[in-house]
Amino acid sequence: MISFEHYLLLSTIIFGIGLYGILARKNAVAVLMSLELMLNAVNINFIAINKFVITGGVTGQLFAIFVIVVAAAEVAVGLALIISIFRQKKSVNLNDFNLLKW
């Protein structure tokens, strides 16, 4: 019988995969994609909780919608940043990005 825990475990695994992608991949776009995976994992949690914890109401789904909104904005700005940096550095390798130094 599939229960609440299975959904949580699925979300955990996808989040972990996203974490691995963030830490291991060197392409900035790939990192951004890994970030989307993590956001999706969070969304699964929201919706699973909405299904199994609260009685009546769609607060979990509502938050998922906000997450999707923020994710969309983040992707748009993030990609714009990557393109902008790519123009100057001619690279999307994160090892070449050390603008945060100093």
Added chain:
Amino acid sequence: MSIIDLVFLVTAGVTIFASLGVVISKNIVHSALYLVLSFLGVATIYFQLSAAFLGLVQIMIYAGAISVLIIFAIMLVIGEDVNQSNPSTKKGTLIGVIAAGLFTFLVSISVVSSNWTNLVNNVLENPVGDLAQMLMGDYVIAFEVAAILLLVAIVGAIMIAKGAEQEND
């Protein structure tokens, strides 16, 4: 094992597989395509959790818009060798495996070891209508702020992406 369980296992497996494909592929374009698959798998999970509207939104926004956006970006920044476009270092891989493994392990333990009581089955009669009422009711300010955020993000993205050329004029 019921059919619903089977569906869950299959979709969960596909989603995990697709997610792994996103982070393991050496070709960034493959990563992007795996990402679409992963989004679809997550959408299926939403359906199973009786969030049909969210599933549709997921398909439209993620699998549709965001994926396209990402693929466009990839096209703009892609290097000479597309097969090596998503490199990783040995050190990075090691760190990633250890950190992600530890994190997943610890969270899984906490999920499994927790004693889940008072679980319910929240059956909704009109989820879309409820959502609409909440968005226009209690959460209207958040809704409007989200709208402004999107607007700002769009304008900001345009400005950032073309800012350098603007200065050159």
Added chain:
Amino acid sequence: MFVWSIQHAWLIALLPFVAFALIGLFSHKWPKISAYLSIAAIFVSFLMATIIAGGTFLAGEAINYEVAVKWINMPGLQVDMGILIDGLTAVMLVVVTLVALLVQIYSLGYMDKDPGFASYYAYQSIFAGSMLGLVLANNFGQIFVFWELVGLASYLLIGFWFGRNSAREAAKKAFITNRVGDFGFLLGILFLQIIFGTLNFTGLAGEISSYANTGLLIVISLLLLAGPIGKSAQFPLHVWLPDAMEGPTPVSALIHAATMVAAGVYLIARALFIFSATPEAMIVIALVGGFTALFAATIAIVQNDIKRILAYSTLSQLGYMVMAMGIGAMTAGIFHLMTHAFFKALLFLGAGAVIYALQDEQDIWKMGNLNKSMPITTWTFVIGALALSGIPPLSGFWSKDEILLGAFAGGYTGLYILGTLVAFITAFYMFRLIFVAFFGKNQGGVKAVEPPKTMTLPLIILAFMAIVAGFVGSPLANYRFADLVTYAGAVHYDPSLLVMVVSSLVAIAGICLAWLIYQKQAISAEEIKGKFSGLYKLLYNKYYIDELYHWLIKVFVDGTAKVLFWIDIYIVNGFINGLASLAGSMGRLLSYTGNGQVQTYALYMFAGIIIILAAILFGGLAILL
């Protein structure tokens, strides 16, 4: 007039300082005005000093005028600034102001056209002011201040032609050598302050008797003695004085013959109440003085530079004075100081006139036949030399006789014989100089002419003083001088005809020997030189004292420096560098954490989350879940 002068005696020292300030601040652009300003200041000082000395002399009894203001006033330390005028001060005032005045007038001619004319007079003024301040001081602290100012002025004047390397070196040498002595002097002063709580002469004189013959007082005396040994160029700190002849000749006359080097002798006289409390210190003083007298006189025999001969002669005569102090004949020492100031200034200024006329020629063997072309210079110089040699009735005879009499009658037979021997050598080398430089054949080829009046006038005045100055202290004047100078009761010895005759005879013998060798050439100088070539070399190289000092400096100072350098490089620097590299490596280590890579930051963040999770799960914080 006399009372007014005494009450305003501080003006005597202040006026030259004012002249110095005015020249330095306003008139240095106009050399002549600067010179007249300086001369006017010293002239007024001279007039006041003469009034004071004359009044004191005529008063017939010892005067003692002291006035002081608080200078440093705090619990446990009280230092006054004041003036003390007694016979000793009065005599010194006259000597210093008169010689300074004449030298400054003389310099009008000698230093003419020198680009540093104005600053020369500024230095002369500061020197005269410092020296007068030293003489007027009523306590050791004040004396030390002016003592150092005198050293400074001397440094400036020796190095006046600082374009020459040798002048710079000589100035440094004088300054540093004096520092060695001054260090001891300062320690002695500090001892006095600590033990007696006062530096005032009269205050100290009252308390010193309770410490008589203690080891502590011997230490203090020897430390105090270090000052005069440096300043009066006694052995072993005499090395700076001959080199100081690099300065302009009037400076040599003023500072290194007549006044500054006399400061040491003056100090011994002033502090004699301390020295005389310990017989050991007195013996040291007498031996240092006697040894220097002989030591310098022997060197003077073989020197060829006219100023160097006079310089060593100065050393020798200063030794005489110090010896006189040591054997308790303090008035004789001061008497000799006064007469010596006149005839040695005369000799130096005469030498300066010769050098001026011969366009900077200083080697006596390249002079000669000057008695025809420069009669005034020649005859005044001869008078000076006769006075120095101690030919009666010139001033040197009376003062030297007093010292020899003191040694003879005081029971210091060894020192008496030494003194007589030095008198012989002195007469010999002075007339060697005169016969070679003034009456010998002209080997140089430069036509000498008599220098201008501003230079000959001081010569004539000084020659007059060299003749008559001796009478004030002679038996003919009933020892008026001794009574005047002494404030602690003069020691009188009955004049001994034996001493007078012997000293006159040895002086005449010395002159005759010089005449035989260098004028008549009956005895070949070369032959003697050949026979005693080792001795000659030793004397010519001044007993290798300079070389010895160089060697000592090399061995000890450089050796110490090497050790300290090693410590500095490897231990001090090592420690500091170690600290620096520790900080540096810590920084480098931490900089890995801030490398600008977003993924690194993300790793830290998740590492933190993992640690918190682990802590919650396994660390007993499970209640948070």
